[in-house]
Amino acid sequence: MGWHHRLFAALLPGLAAATLTQEQTNGNSVLGTAAAPYLPKFLTNNPLPHGYPWGTLTANGTDQYTTHPTTGVIRSYDFTISRGILAPDGYEKEMILINGGFPGPLIEANWGDTIQVTVHNNITGPEEGTTLHWHGFLQQGTPWEDGVPAVTQCPIAPGASFTYQFQATLYGTAWYHSHYSAQYGDGIVGPIVVYGPNEYPYDVDVGPIMLSDYYHTDYLTILERMLAPGGKPEVLSDNNLIQGKNNYDCSLIDRAEDHAACVSDAPKAEFFFEPGKVHRLRLINTGGEGVQHFSIDDHVLTVIAYDFIPIHAYQTKVVTLGVGQRADVLVTANAATGANASSASFWMRSNIATCSTAKQPYAMAAVYYSGKSSTGSPSAGVGPGSPSGSPPSTAVGTSTMTGPGGSGNNNIDVGRGGPESMPGSSSGGMGPGGGPGSFGGFGSPPSTSTHFGSGNGNSVGGVGNEGSSVPATANPDKPQTISPRPTSQPWAAGTFGVPDSSSCANDDLSLTRPLYPIALPPPSWTHTFDIDVFVNASNVTLWKFDGVSFRGDYNAPTLLLASLGNSSTADWPVEWNGRNLYTNTSVRMIVNNPGPSQHPMHLHGSNFYVLHEGPGQWDGHTIINPENPMRRDVQLVRPNGHLVLQFDTNNPGVWPFHCHIAWHASGGFLTQFIVQPEKIEQMNVPSIMAQTCRDWAAWTGTHIPDQIDSGL
Numbered sequence: 001m002g003w004h005h006r007l008f009a010a011l012l013p014g015l016a017a018a019t020l021t022q023e024q025t026n027g028n029s030v031l032g033t034a035a036a037p038y039l040p041k042f043l044t045n046n047p048l049p050h051g052y053p054w055g056t057l058t059a060n061g062t063d064q065y066t067t068h069p070t071t072g073v074i075r076s077y078d079f080t081i082s083r084g085i086l087a088p089d090g091y092e093k094e095m096i097l098i099n100g101g102f103p104g105p106l107i108e109a110n111w112g113d114t115i116q117v118t119v120h121n122n123i124t125g126p127e128e129g130t131t132l133h134w135h136g137f138l139q140q141g142t143p144w145e146d147g148v149p150a151v152t153q154c155p156i157a158p159g160a161s162f163t164y165q166f167q168a169t170l171y172g173t174a175w176y177h178s179h180y181s182a183q184y185g186d187g188i189v190g191p192i193v194v195y196g197p198n199e200y201p202y203d204v205d206v207g208p209i210m211l212s213d214y215y216h217t218d219y220l221t222i223l224e225r226m227l228a229p230g231g232k233p234e235v236l237s238d239n240n241l242i243q244g245k246n247n248y249d250c251s252l253i254d255r256a257e258d259h260a261a262c263v264s265d266a267p268k269a270e271f272f273f274e275p276g277k278v279h280r281l282r283l284i285n286t287g288g289e290g291v292q293h294f295s296i297d298d299h300v301l302t303v304i305a306y307d308f309i310p311i312h313a314y315q316t317k318v319v320t321l322g323v324g325q326r327a328d329v330l331v332t333a334n335a336a337t338g339a340n341a342s343s344a345s346f347w348m349r350s351n352i353a354t355c356s357t358a359k360q361p362y363a364m365a366a367v368y369y370s371g372k373s374s375t376g377s378p379s380a381g382v383g384p385g386s387p388s389g390s391p392p393s394t395a396v397g398t399s400t401m402t403g404p405g406g407s408g409n410n411n412i413d414v415g416r417g418g419p420e421s422m423p424g425s426s427s428g429g430m431g432p433g434g435g436p437g438s439f440g441g442f443g444s445p446p447s448t449s450t451h452f453g454s455g456n457g458n459s460v461g462g463v464g465n466e467g468s469s470v471p472a473t474a475n476p477d478k479p480q481t482i483s484p485r486p487t488s489q490p491w492a493a494g495t496f497g498v499p500d501s502s503s504c505a506n507d508d509l510s511l512t513r514p515l516y517p518i519a520l521p522p523p524s525w526t527h528t529f530d531i532d533v534f535v536n537a538s539n540v541t542l543w544k545f546d547g548v549s550f551r552g553d554y555n556a557p558t559l560l561l562a563s564l565g566n567s568s569t570a571d572w573p574v575e576w577n578g579r580n581l582y583t584n585t586s587v588r589m590i591v592n593n594p595g596p597s598q599h600p601m602h603l604h605g606s607n608f609y610v611l612h613e614g615p616g617q618w619d620g621h622t623i624i625n626p627e628n629p630m631r632r633d634v635q636l637v638r639p640n641g642h643l644v645l646q647f648d649t650n651n652p653g654v655w656p657f658h659c660h661i662a663w664h665a666s667g668g669f670l671t672q673f674i675v676q677p678e679k680i681e682q683m684n685v686p687s688i689m690a691q692t693c694r695d696w697a698a699w700t701g702t703h704i705p706d707q708i709d710s711g712l
């Protein structure tokens with residue numbers, strides 16, 4: 001219990017019904033606040049042949065599976081994973097955090113760079129193993145870097161470190177998460193952006209926007225209840241977050257059972273648009289179960305990529321994302337024009353009302369047209385020109401991007417830090433050396449900074465500005481920084497309007513075509529994978545996939561066994577649910593879902609082709625766009641429906657294929673493929689993999705790991 005101190009007691013002594021600071025809600029993360037920077041078009045500390053890290057390669061002219069740049073640049077990150085207490089939605093939760101923040105740090109790289117992340121497992125009180133999985137990365141030639149315990153590695157033992165290193169051969173938007181049990185539900189998640197060529201121009205990269213259902217109960221307790229005799233396989237989420245933020249009505253808590261501290265007025269996330277400009281938003285469903293329906297009031301979304309696949313752009317009012325899926329969308333800030341546009345604001349929404357087991361399915365965040373240069377606190381009039389603060393509300397965004405060198409022409413040479421650092425935007429931007437945390441323009445009344453705390457470097461800019469206007473009673477819609485808060489209405493008013501699309505499937509496959517076309521090859525093997533839920537002899541409800549309920553052995557990673565020549569699945573325990581694909585070239589998978597819940601199906605090591613999806617059973621021959629079928633790494637199979645996928649078995653390794661709902665994977669919903677076993681045997685597996693297993697074996701020699709689930 002040493003780590004188990006109370007956040008509010010420690011940080012908010014005697015404070016009643018106050019607004020929480022960013023440090024209290026999200027720790028060291030600044031995502032979803034004014035302090036989060038816009039992203040550049042690419043990182044410039046690279047070789048730049050022909051002006052770009054990727055030279056002359058293009059999105060629509062490059063087969064990314066065979067051609068990618070190799071820059072030789074290594075992007076290094078250092079992650080320390082440890083327990084901590086935060087209140088992302090106002091409810092105090094014991095979490096497991098990366099570098100003290102939720103969400104975890106943003107990883108950035110250019111296409112062709114090598115990403116290197118050293119992970120220190122400092123989880124104590126109690127100790128646990130961990131691994132990190134780099135979702136969407138193909139790990140060609142480095143299958144042991146995939147971060148799946150019991151498959152590609154032994155867990156990183158408590159006190160030990162492990163350095164992942166892999167190349168970004170695809171580009172776009174992705175994320176990382178712990179793949180150890182359902183551990184990422186306690187906070188081990190973060191975004192990844194890989195910059196690459198764009199077919200569709202934009203002005204401002206708003207960066208990752210993480211959409212996530214959220215559970216007040218720690219993952220291990222959830223699993224213990226779910227996997228108890230007589231337990232139910234469905235888990236109800238408590239809230240829905242955008243960028244790890246939302247608020248929660250603490251009066252909903254059953255105080256007879258739950259004594260956690262809770263403040264109802266936790267701030268929502270905030271994003272900043274520039275009037276008239278085109279913005280790129282990188283949406284990621286980082287949740288445990290929920291299907292997110294994302295929209296922005298009064299703004300049409302142009303989808304330009306799904307997962308790591310650039311597609312022919314199409315427009316929609318709502319984007320549907322199952323767990324693990326990403327969408328890159330362009331949004332033009334044209335819903336308010338004229339002199340007052342820069343004071344306009346709108347709600348961003350993400351709903352999990354119709355396809356998910358959610359107690360509170362509505363996530364909202366504020367979008368301000370004030371731009372970023374005025375971020376800190378627009379109503380306080382920040383900026384070099386107003387060091388002592390202008391009268392409240394007069395300076396909102398007026399200084400934003402009015403210079404001749406605004407973000408409209410930054411297609412080529414945007415440096416780190418984004419548009420506000422552009423030469424030419426100095427009329428409104430921070431001066432040289434002036435980050436959002438360094439200005440002194442707190443022009444608001446003295447009371448604003450009383451709860452701000454001294455020396456809180458994370459709660460930069462606007463966080464301090466709102467305290468003055470916090471009403472005595474909590475306002476659940478109150479944003480963190482700025483007034484006026486949005487008053488916009490959802491696209492179709494009413495509970496089940498457009499933002500609550502009743503679809504539990506992804507958008508129509510005929511709408512989505514990859515920019516670089518690849519025709520569907522003939523399958524060398526076709527197999528039907530049935531989804532089944534059953535009650536075992538101990539009265540525990542589990543999942544079966546392809547006839548088996550998976551359970552892995554942390555001490556015997558299958559990839560490492562295969563590298564030693566043990567790839568005969570007949571010799572493996574049945575519950576490893578392994579399948580050797582031998583010399584297959586392309587495997588077709590028909591997934592049948594006879595149940596009432598959707599499942600986001602995720603394949604490691606390859607992007608699959610999506611051949612067909614729909615209700616009931618496949619007719620056995622209809623394929624959507626066979627000359628250029630959609631490719632992805634996650635695709636929803638709808639309730640009482642089918643999904644037909646196919647992947648080329650050209651990446652040697654052992655690759656899981658599973659439902660990405662954390663609770664379903666824990667319940668055994670996973671299979672694994674051995675791809676090109678003879679090539680695996682020829683690979684030189686780094687000796688650190690064996691050492692990691694020795695460290696894990698040593699730790700488990702004196703500790704009994706609490707593997708109550710499948711392990712994944």
Ligand SMILES: [Cu+2]
Pocket residue numbers: 598599600659660661664665669
């Ligand atoms: Cu599932």
